[in-house]
Amino acid sequence: MAASRTAKVATAEIKGDAAQRLFDAALESFAAIGYHATTTRDIAERAGMSPAAVYVHYKSKLDLLAAISRVGHERARECLETALASEGTHRERLAYAVGEFARWHAENQTLARVVQYEYKALPAARRRDIKSLRRRMQDDIENEVVAGVAAGEFMTPDPSGAALAVVSLCVDIARWYSPTSGRTPAELERLYATLAISMVT
C-alpha cells in the first residue's frame, strides 16, 4: 500500500518495459514540476534513456500525459464499478463504493493528482473520452442514490448534487492527503463511507 503512493504505476496496458519506464518517469516529473515545465529531455533522463528513444514509444509529451490521464481515470472507474457491482442493500453498496473510491485516491495520490491537476493541459479533442469516463463515474453514483431513494433506503431531494459531492470529496483526497496528515487510507475509507450515507439519509 505504501508503495502505491509512489509514482510507479504497473500498467498492463502499456507494452514493454521501456514504455513503462517512460510512463513512470513522466508521471514523476509532471507530479514534481507540472506538465508545462517538464521537457521530453527531463522524462528521458529520469527513465535513463536518450531523448530520441522517447519518440519510439510516445509521439510527444502530450501523448504521455494522455496515456497517464487515461490509465488514471480507468483505474479509478474500475475501483468504483467493482464496488458498485457488489451485493447488499443500497446503503451497504454506496458506503462500500465510496469507501473504496476514497481509499483509492489516498493510495494512488501521485497518479490521481497528475490526472486532476493537468486535466486542463489536454486539448479538447484529447479530453473527450476522459470527460465521458468522469461523467460516467458521477452518473453511476447518482444511479445508486436514485435506486436507493426508490427503494426507500435513501432520502435526498438532489441525488445529482449528492453524487457530485461524493466524487468531489474523494478526488480532493489526492490534493491534501499525506502519510503524515493524521488519517490512514483505511480510516478515510470508513469516514467517507459514513459521510456519504449521511448525505443521502
Next chain:
Amino acid sequence: MAASRTAKVATAEIKGDAAQRLFDAALESFAAIGYHATTTRDIAERAGMSPAAVYVHYKSKLDLLAAISRVGHERARECLETALASEGTHRERLAYAVGEFARWHAENQTLARVVQYEYKALPAARRRDIKSLRRRMQDDIENEVVAGVAAGEFMTPDPSGAALAVVSLCVDIARWYSPTSGRTPAELERLYATLAISMVT
C-alpha cells in the same frame, strides 16, 4: 460575479498599480501553465513591463507566488470568519458559513486554484504561515461543529472529520467548477449548506 472568476484580484494589501499588475499577471500565468513553467519574463510581458521592473516590486517569482498564496488564503479565511461570526443557531451559522465558503471558491476560482495547485511549490519556510491559516479554517469549522454538538443541535462522532470534509468539498469547487458546469455559485451555496448540515445531523 462573472468578473470575479477572471484572474484579476483587487488587493488593497499591495502597494501601487505596478505591483498590482504584476500580481495579476503572475496569477494569470500560474493559472495557465503553472508556477514552474512561468518565467519572470512571462510575467513582465503580461504586465506590459520590462523583466527588470519586476524586481523593483518583487524579489523573485517565488515572492509573487507567496504573495498570491497569502492573499488567497487570507481572503478565504476572511469570508469564512465573517460568516462564522454571524448571529443565529449553530445550524444556521454552519449552513451560512459553508454556503459562503463554497460560493467564494466558485467566484474566485482562479485565485483558489493557483493557491491550492501551487502550494507544494512553496518551500517549507514560506509555507509555515499559510499552513497555520489553513489549519485555523478547519479548526474554526470544527469548533462550530463541537459547539453545535454540545448545544444538542448536531450529532456526529467525529467533528474533526466533518470539518475536514466540509473544507475539502468547498476547496475542490475551484478544481471542477466552470460557468458551464450546470450549477451557479448561488446554487452551490445552497447545496453545500444543506450537505454540511446533513453531515453533522
